[in-house]
Amino acid sequence: MKITNAETLKQALASMRLEGLSLSPEVNTLMLNALVDPNIDTEDIKRLLVKPYRNAKEKRDGH
Known part of the structure; x- marks a missing residue:
């Protein structure tokens, strides 16, 4: 969603x-x-916020 209200x-x-x-x-x-x-x-913001958690999960799962 576009950020329309700075x-x-x-x-x-x-x-x-x-x-x-x-x-x-x-x-x-x-x-x-x-x-x-x-x-x-x-x-874009959401992707950056969840990136550390996604990386940790991938390491745990061996991917």
Whole structure:
């Protein structure tokens, strides 16, 4: 899904900072880029968020 409201994304990032939460550097960079790049969508962010879990599962399963 395309990110059509950069203000909502800015608000989410600001709320996370206020709560003392952080993203991995890669996810944070992608989120910041999404503020100005209309080609980044929620699937790109989701893929990056689940990547470590997918890699761990593949290692466990021997793939």
